[in-house]
Amino acid sequence: MDRPYIICHMAMSLDGKVTGDFLEKSEYGKFIEDYYRIHREYGADGFLCGRVTMEGSFPQPSVTTQEYDGPPIAREDYIAEKAAFYAVAIDPKGKLWWSNRAISDPDEGYDGAHIIEVLTESVPDAFLAHLRDKEVSYLFAGKTELNLPLAVQKLKDLFGIEKLLLEGGGIVNGSFLQEDLIDEISLVVIPAAECNENAIPLFKTGKYGAKTAPAKPFHLKEAKRLNDDGLWLIYSKN
Numbered sequence: 001m002d003r004p005y006i007i008c009h010m011a012m013s014l015d016g017k018v019t020g021d022f023l024e025k026s027e028y029g030k031f032i033e034d035y036y037r038i039h040r041e042y043g044a045d046g047f048l049c050g051r052v053t054m055e056g057s058f059p060q061p062s063v064t065t066q067e068y069d070g071p072p073i074a075r076e077d078y079i080a081e082k083a084a085f086y087a088v089a090i091d092p093k094g095k096l097w098w099s100n101r102a103i104s105d106p107d108e109g110y111d112g113a114h115i116i117e118v119l120t121e122s123v124p125d126a127f128l129a130h131l132r133d134k135e136v137s138y139l140f141a142g143k144t145e146l147n148l149p150l151a152v153q154k155l156k157d158l159f160g161i162e163k164l165l166l167e168g169g170g171i172v173n174g175s176f177l178q179e180d181l182i183d184e185i186s187l188v189v190i191p192a193a194e195c196n197e198n199a200i201p202l203f204k205t206g207k208y209g210a211k212t213a214p215a216k217p218f219h220l221k222e223a224k225r226l227n228d229d230g231l232w233l234i235y236s237k238n
């Protein structure tokens with residue numbers, strides 16, 4: 001395969017939502033712990049999230065602008081580090097600013113992951129200068145629109161990522177699904193259902209693809225009961 005094996009690993013409600021008040025309730029905290037445990041046990045080479053999820057999960061520095069009056073910066077991929085584990089951010093317009101080259105997180109499954117920004121060539125030079133200052137790696141996939149197949153191919157070729165966890169949110173998951181880039185789906189099903197018109201589904205369509213797309217078939221590989229009514233479902237493409 002000319003790209004990593006991609007596992008979409010998510011925690012969702014019974015009605016297939018990945019956001020909502022239920023995620024804040026202490027009685028469901030144990031399922032979030034299961035989610036993090038499974039993330040660690042996958043032994044992947046990295047995880048990947050959309051810009052919104054990255055922004056919400058990892059704090060942004062207080063200053064998110066930078067003056068740049070140097071020469072134009074070539075749109076060439078920048079490998080700051082070859083690491084054991086990577087945090088890949090889908091950030092086509094260059095909106096995520098970082099304090100460090102690596103993720104800082106209380107969970108050892110995320111802490112220390114070296115950051116790779118996936119960009120389009122339309123990002124400002126000042127943003128590239130910021131990433132170089134912080135020694136955050138980046139790669140280009142597309143001029144103004146993101147080319148996801150190219151992005152994942154580069155993750156393997158440039159960084160040696162063989163197994164990648166795709167960890168939301170709904171927009172990024174939906175665009176990977178539409179591009180046929182998901183090999184396995186790992187779902188921690190939380191035993192809660194909630195009416196919430198603003199909640200985000202596991203796969204969201206429309207923003208970066210067709211509004212509707214043909215259903216993709218998956219096969220049940222494993223179904224494991226988690227303590228206290230939770231479920232872990234694993235589906236694979238083949």
Ligand SMILES: NC(=O)c1ccc[n+]([C@@H]2O[C@H](COP(=O)([O-])OP(=O)(O)OC[C@H]3O[C@@H](n4cnc5c(N)ncnc54)[C@H](OP(=O)(O)O)[C@@H]3O)[C@@H](O)[C@H]2O)c1
Nearest residue numbers: 010011018050051052053146167168169170171172175208
């Ligand atoms: N329950 C769980 O397991 C779980 C896991 C992860 C996240 N979440 C939740 O999901 C929510 C965020 O989900 P979301 O769907 O709103 O956002 P998201 O998927 O995290 O990020 C979406 C953004 O990423 C960029 N992007 C993603 N795919 C793209 C593509 N194909 N082409 C171009 N740009 C692309 C765009 O950035 P720009 O807007 O900058 O163009 C887009 O707006 C958060 O509340 C988070 O807590 C839940």
